Structure formats: C-alpha cells, structure tokens
Amino acid sequence: MRFWNTRLIGGLLLLAGATVAQGAPKPATPATSLAPAVGPARAPVAPAPVPNGVIGAHDLTKADLDTWLDGYLPYALRAADIPGAVVTVVKDGKILTARGFGYADVAKRTPVDPQHTLFRIGSVSKLFTWTATMQLVEQHKLDLDADVNSYLDFKIPPRDGKPVTLRQLMTHTGGFEEVAKGVITYDAKRYMPLEQYLKRWTPHRIFAAGTTPAYSNWGTTLAAYIVQRVSHEEFNAYLERHIFAPLAMHDASFRQPLPAHFAANLATGYFPAGTRKGFEYVTPAPAGAGSVSGVDMARFMLAHLQHGTLDGQRILSPQTADLMHDSPLDKVDPRSLIPPLDRMELGFFETNINGREVIGHLGDIEAFHTSLHLFMKEGVGFYVSFNSPGKDGAVQDLRMSMFQDFADRYFPNIAPADGRVDAKTAAEHARMMTGSWIASRRANSSFLGALYWMSGQTQISVGPQGELIVPNIVNGGGRPREWVEIAPFVWRDAYGHDRLGAQVVDGKVVRWSYEFASPFEMFDRVPTAYLSSWLLPALGVSLAILLLTFLQWPAAALVRRTYQARHPLEGAALRASRAVRLMAGLAAALLIAWAVTMISALSSPDSLAGGLDGVFWFFQIAGVVVLFGLPVIAGWNLWMTWRDGRSWTRRVWALLILLAALLILYFALTFNLLALTVNF
Secondary structure, three states: OOOOOOOOOOOOOOOOOOOOOOOOOOOOOOOOOOOOOOOOOOOOOOOOOOHHHOOOOOOOOHHHHHHHHHHHHHHHHHHHOOOEEEEEEEEOOEEEEEEEEEEEEOOOOEEOOOOOOEEEOHHHHHHHHHHHHHHHHHOOOOOOOOEHHHHOOOOOOOEOOEOOEHHHHHOOOOOEOOOOOOOEEOOHHHOOOHHHHHHHOOOOEOOOOOOOOEOOHHHHHHHHHHHHHHHOOOHHHHHHHHHHOOOOOOOEEOOOOOOHHHHOOEOOOOOOOOOOOOOOEEOOHHHOOOEEEHHHHHHHHHHHHOOOEEOOEEOOOHHHHHHHHOOOHHHOOHHHOOOOOOOEOOOOEEOOEOOEOEEEEEEEOOOOEEEEEEEOOOOEEEEEEEOOOOHHHHHHHHHHHHHHHHHHHHOOOOOOOOOOOOHHHHHHHHHHHOEEEEEOOOOOOOOHHHHHHHHOEEEEEEOOOOOEEOOOOEOOOOOEOOEEEEEOOEEEEOOOOOEEEEEEEOOEEEEEEEOOOOOOEOEEEOOHHHOHHHHHHHHHHHHHHHHHHHHHHHHHHHHHHHHOOOOOOOHHHHHHHHHHHHHHHHHHHHHHHHHHHHHHHHOOHHHHHHHOHHHHHHHHHHHHHHHHHHHHHHHHHHHHHHHOOOOHHHHHHHHHHHHHHHHHHHHHHHOOOOOOOOOO
16 A cells, blocks of 8 residues: 655655555565465466467466476565565466565564464555455445545535545545645554554645545545445444455454554565564555465455355355446546546556456555555456565566466467657647646645645656656666657556656646556646745755754854944844844744754654644744744835945845745645644
8 A cells, every 4th residue: 555655755665556556664684595486386388378379478387387486586586685575476366476585573483374373464455455345336335426425424515516436446536635644653552453554634635526536545445444334344343344254364354553463474564674563553554554375365366266156155246346447438537637547446447458358556654565466357366565665666576577477478468569659749749748646645744745746746747758767767777767658648667667748638638647656646737826846946045044044044144243343233223133133033943953953854654743843833833923923024224224324235135034934934835734723
C-alpha cells in the first residue's frame, strides 16, 4: 500500500499499490550470504515446448518456474540488500509453487516459510476491504452509486453539490486530498481505532466527484467503516468470518498488534539498512494492515481467479466477481481515464502486459513491499513480498522487473505491433507536453501543501531531437526513460513495457499519466501562481534579504561601538528600523525552523502521528503574528525612509524588505502555513 507519495517522502511508502516509487529509502540486508532458498535444490529441466504457438514462451510448469526463481531471486536479494522474500504462483485452480527465499529473521537465521511466515502486505490489504464491500453490494445491503452518507453516522460534505459514492471510493475518484497524519506509527499509544481515525478529521475534497484518480487510504478506510456499520460486525471480525474462514486462510490477520500465535511467525521488517524498528501500526488499517502468509495469499488469488469460489466455498457470486474485475465503462467519467493506459477496476487496478488482461495491486509500508497480479484469461496469479526496501529502494525496481520478466517468460507479447508517429508530429506533441505538472495525489489544505507543491512538481521538456523528456520517471539504473510516440499522445518506454499517455482537450494537453500510476494518479498543469520555478528562487532571495537585514543590525552596532559613533537615526525612524530588523530575523528564523522540522518529521512516522503537534501549532500561531506583522512594520519603515529623504540605496533596500515580506506572506497563505490546524 502506498500511503504516501514516495517522490516526496521516502519514509512513508504506505499509501498503495499506487505510484511506482522513485528514490526510496536505503535499508539493507543484514547478511552477505543469504540462503539460496528454503527447500531442496531443483534439478535442471529440459527445454519446454512452445505453448500456444507463441514463439519464445516457456511452458509454465512447477519445474521450469522453480528453476527460474532459483536463478533469479537469491542473487537479486543479495544485490539489492534485501533479507527475505516469499513467492507464490497459482495456475488452473491450484498452487503451482510456494517458495521462501532468504531470511524472515536474519539474527536468528530463521528462513522464510511460505506456509506460515506472515509478511505485511501493505495496500494489497485493500483487496480484502473491497471484497468485503462487494459482498454487501451483492446482498443488496450497499449500493455502489448511493451517497455514502446514507450509511454513515457522520457527514461527508458535498463538493459542487455532489456526494461521494462507493464506486468512487473503490476507484479512488472521491476527490479527497492526501492524508498523512498517523498513517504509520511504531508507538502503540498513537494507534487509534477505525471510527476515531475517520471522525478525527474529514479531508478536503479537492476534485469533483468521479473526475480525477487520486489515491486515498482514507477513502478505503471509510468504505471499511461502512462495511462495519452495515454488517453490524467489527471489521476485523467481518474479514475473519466472511473471507478468511471460507477460504481456509489460517495464517492471515488484520489485527494490530498481531495475536501472539501470529506474531511468532511474523517476518521481521528491516528499515533502514539492517535496522529493526518494530511493528508498524497502520492507522488506516483496512487500507494496509494485513499480515498474511504466502500460501494464504495464493488461496485468495485462486478465489478471485475462479470467480469468487475456492474448494466449494463461495465468497462472491460469479457476476459480482466479474463486475469487480472488469467494471463497465459507462459508469466511469471519461475525464478520469487516459486510454489506452491501465485504469482502475472496482478495487483492483489493471496491470496489463503483453496484450494480456492482468489486474492486481501493489503494497508498501516502511519495511514490507508487495506485488500481486492476476492473469485473468490465463488463470494464473503471481504474488511476491519482501521484508525490506533494500539498498537505495531497490525493491521497487525488483518487484516490477520480476513481474514483467515473469510475464515475458511465460506469456510473451500477443498484442498488435506498436505504431509510430512521424518525427515532425511527435516533436510537436512533445512540445505540447512541456511545462510543470503536479500529481493529483497531494495535500492541499494543510502546511504539507507547501511540501507537495514545491517538491512534487514534474518538469517536462523536449530533447535536441524533439523527444519527450520526463526526468522524474526513471529506469532501474536511475536514468530518465526514453519515450517513443506509438500513437497520437501515447508513448512507449523504448526499452520497457510501460506507456505514457496524455488527455487533450480543445487542442491542448490538460493532463497525463503513465503506467503503473495511471489507475490512481494523474498529473495536471501547475497554475502560474503555484510554479516552483519562480516561487523557490523568489523565496530564496526573500529569505536572503531578511537575513541580511537582521544581520546588519548587530554588525552596524559593533561598528558604531568600535568607532564610538552615534546611530544616524532617532525617534520614530529608529524604532521603525529596529522593529523591521527584529521582525525580519524572526521571519527568517521561522522559515528555517519550518524547513528543519519538516525534514526531521518526514523521516519519523511517530512525529507525523502527532509527536510534533505542539511544534506545528507554535509555528502557525507565531506565523500569524510574525508574517502578518512583518509587512506592516516593513511598510512603516519604508515610509519613514522616504519621509526622511535618505539615500536611494536605503530606499531601495527598504522597498526590497517590504516586497520580501509580502512574498513570504503570499507563500504562507497560499500553501497553508497559517492554516491553524494539525490535521494533515
């Protein structure tokens, strides 16, 4: 589950299955000689016949798959500095293989047991929440298109007169801004129950309902609360009774902390390098708290691949399962789609590859990282989970590469060949894409808005050959991908599977996205007033002006004392001069304190779970006094400077102080540094 945008905050990977991470933290494997795999060595197998006439394909058998995994994962884990992993693959209604690699606990040399070792599955947990939701839809206790307020004991405010529906929650188009506070904590005292978490604060709806995918853990948690209220069963108990028990998932739990018999089998998470930080409490639990063994995840995949049934036990009807896996497009606002890119289904999202219909989900918390994919027509499910992000966040590329390499080996491309847009047109389309863009998954109403807007803007440019350059989307080696336009406003990674596409309205590009982000995140143009390209330099210059103004005060006093000179000003002019220097120093100190505190907080989940609320309150209250007071004092000082007929240099500097004060106040108001709230 990807709980936070990892381009901005490497420490909060939760918020799920969602964006392909860039620059994740750097945990490492504690051992340099990881065990190759749990279980006996695999004998070599003869080359398999070509299945289905697809040239280059390997027959998906247990022997071939285990041989491939033995050659792939042990080295990959060592190279990435990841202690352990679990892999399960299902086919034709059975578990084809269930493998453990490396260590569940490095210090104890405990190997990963695919049958009983529990891994935290992050946002893949959402699939259980959505399955529970669809069970109640099937029973006509919930309506996908009804106002969710009809099921709640508190109110979600409308936006533009329109409510939120369950369908929008399931497709992440409810319009909610990002919620970061308390998503993960290591302190059990900061963990709060489902109802308390939701009623603490309702995030603002920053998009019209149904129009814009914006990944929301809060929205998933809201759906779980609806399940709890309508079913009259506590949510964890509901999952245990209606999903885990029928599917014989005996090694699965959403409870936090885990019951003792589960906790004994929980893999240790390592984040950062070689560090055991303890149990990660996921406050929006239905969005990411699952702890499940590899074999139990295989059983869950089988149930969905078999239209809701396993071993004679049904959790969904075939019609409901099919609706969940392939939802009708006539219920979807076209503004939320960029064909032919992958889209959201009802809870699952498309991860199509090689012309195959694939749905799945990704999941991340700080230490654990998970990937699940269902090849629907082939009846195959692929699941892998790791207990560390590895060196330089290597797990992000590893899990994606592993899925793609699995697909290339066993399900090669059957899609029609890509087309090619002529060079002149491609260069013009690339030029239309240039500019600054901001992801739809972001915070707006709190001080975190400053971080998202200033650090999260993507700059698109055109290369010397007219090629599209998107520096934030990189390959496994860290270099920007090379994009080739294969259809109007659709680009393919020249050396990979992923596509990038744009939405064009009235001859202008209005938004774009790329796979795997496209189901739950889009990029819109940044308004000029929010552009970091001018705001950050302007802030830097303004801060420098304030610092110089403040530092000139003691420096000038020292010079006067040395030469026993009198201050050239007196009376009101002297008071204005001293006041503006004092306020300039306070404003500069406040901005620097904000920056230092935010950098510190973003590396500490407990700080973002309420540990720094007092500090944030102080900064905001002080900001109201200082940042509103500074322009007033600076204006007074400017007037006194002009009234007294001082030199033009002093007049210009007094004007610059006022402009700097106004710019900083504009920034603070625009990005909610003075919002007077610790809800974020």
